[in-house]
Amino acid sequence: xxxxxxxxxxxxxxxxxxxxxxxxxxxxxxxxxxxxxxxxxxxxxxxxxxxxxxxxxxxxxxxxxxxxxxxxxxxxxxxxxxxxxxxxxxxxxxxxxxxxxxxxxxxxxxxxxxxxxxxxxxxxxxxxxxxxxxxxxxxxxxxxxxxxxxxxxxxxxxxxxxxxx
Amino acid sequence: xxxxxxxxxxxxxxxxxxxxxxxxxxxxxxxxxxxxxxxxxxxxxxxxxxxxxxxxxxxxxxxxxxxxxxxxxxxxxxxxxxxxxxxxxxxxxxxxxxxxxxxxxxxxxxxxxxxxxxxxxxxxxxxxxxxxxxxxxxxxxxxxxxxxxxxxxxxxxxxxxxxxxxxxxxxx
Numbered sequence: 001x002x003x004x005x006x007x008x009x010x011x012x013x014x015x016x017x018x019x020x021x022x023x024x025x026x027x028x029x030x031x032x033x034x035x036x037x038x039x040x041x042x043x044x045x046x047x048x049x050x051x052x053x054x055x056x057x058x059x060x061x062x063x064x065x066x067x068x069x070x071x072x073x074x075x076x077x078x079x080x081x082x083x084x085x086x087x088x089x090x091x092x093x094x095x096x097x098x099x100x101x102x103x104x105x106x107x108x109x110x111x112x113x114x115x116x117x118x119x120x121x122x123x124x125x126x127x128x129x130x131x132x133x134x135x136x137x138x139x140x141x142x143x144x145x146x147x148x149x150x151x152x153x154x155x156x157x158x159x160x161x162x163x164x165x
Numbered sequence: 166x167x168x169x170x171x172x173x174x175x176x177x178x179x180x181x182x183x184x185x186x187x188x189x190x191x192x193x194x195x196x197x198x199x200x201x202x203x204x205x206x207x208x209x210x211x212x213x214x215x216x217x218x219x220x221x222x223x224x225x226x227x228x229x230x231x232x233x234x235x236x237x238x239x240x241x242x243x244x245x246x247x248x249x250x251x252x253x254x255x256x257x258x259x260x261x262x263x264x265x266x267x268x269x270x271x272x273x274x275x276x277x278x279x280x281x282x283x284x285x286x287x288x289x290x291x292x293x294x295x296x297x298x299x300x301x302x303x304x305x306x307x308x309x310x311x312x313x314x315x316x317x318x319x320x321x322x323x324x325x326x327x328x329x330x331x332x333x334x335x336x337x
Contacts, residue, residue, distance in 0.1 A: 030183075031183070032182045032183065033182060033183060033184065033185045034182065034185055035185025035186060035187055036185075036187075037187055038187040038188040038189060038190070039187070039188075039189045039190070040188075040189075040190040040191075040192065041190070041191050041192065042192045042194065043191065043192065043193045043194065044193075044194040044196065045194075045196050045198055048196070048198065048233055050299050051198070051200065051299065052198035052199045052200040052231055052232055052233055052299075053198075053199075053200065053202075053231030053232060053233055053296060053297045053298055053299040053303060053304060054233060054296055054298070054299050055233070055296040056193075056196070056233075056235070056296075060191075066187075067187045069185065085189075094191070096189060138187075140189060142189075142191060145191075145193070146296075147196065147233060147234065147235040147294050147295060147296050148294050149193055149235075150193075150235075150236070150237050150238050150294070151193045151194055151195045151196075151235055151236060151237060152192075152193060152237075153190065153191075153192050154190070154191040154192075154193070155188060155189065155190045155191070156188075156189050157186050157187075157188055157189075158186060158187045158188075158189055159184060159185075159186050160184065160185045160186070160187070161183060161184045162183050162184075163183070
């Protein structure tokens with residue numbers, strides 16, 4: 001009886017150890033994203049297309065590195081990054097676009113401006129396993145500005161979601 | 166054993182971050198800007214063609230006030246005109262001014278003809294959000310009329326250079 005009990009205990013310990021290793025290993029490989037930066041644009045008299053009488057410039061670009069993204073923990077996964085926005089106070093005539101301005105081995109897509117909508121859309125991806133990518137630079141472009149837009153502070157939050165594929 | 170396994174796992178789980186955010190903020194400030202196209206205006210009082218008749222008034226309609234206005238919905242602006250403090254019309258004359266905004270949304274309406282004085286008077290009201298344009302005939306046409314009001318006070322050969330100030334104001 002004692003020998004059987006010891007065997008069961010040992011077996012239980014082994015199972016738990018394997019479970020712990022598996023879970024920890026899985027967590028360690030879970031692909032993660034870190035997003036830093038943003039964009040604030042102030043539009044005023046200096047942005048008139050041609051002085052008094054002219055309209056405001058309609059399109060604005062952020063710095064090429066307005067946002068910095070790190071993808072880590074890719075482990076054995078391939079991944080994609082989706083993009084969407086959630087408006088706080090936004091104008092429906094605004095069009096917000098984003099593009100990836102840095103190049104990384106085996107990271108594809110997102111180098112041409114694409115509209116950031118309210119629903120997740122594929123932005124860029126890799127098809128190579130264990131492809132951790134750091135310092136992915138993102139640039140924004142806004143269009144649709146005119147004097148018809150009431151003065152104010154318009155904000156939206158851009159969400160980047162990394163998904164293991 | 167079970168407890169220690171969870172203790173090991175939980176901090177690791179909480180570190181997984183699959184979503185990040187970045188804020189985009191667009192700040193649009195109010196704009197009120199104007200300029201006069203067409204340059205200076207020269208008005209000359211001519212002698213009457215027939216003796217005994219009053220000298221003829223002079224009219225100029227070559228200038229346009231071009232303006233851009235961006236402001237909160239429900240608010241409006243107006244344009245006022247006045248002499249510079251030390252300026253005036255030539256002796257025996259008065260200068261009147263009327264603005265004719267284009268009939269386009271937000272560019273306002275004429276407040277009628279005024280006699281220019283040192284007190285600012287409204288010539289356009291009801292300006293909201295607009296950009297009149299910057300072409301040669303864009304904006305509100307300005308018509309200046311120099312009228313002889315007292316022929317006996319005219320001074321032949323007198324040349325008076327005066328400046329009219331046009332100001333875009335928030336309507337109260």
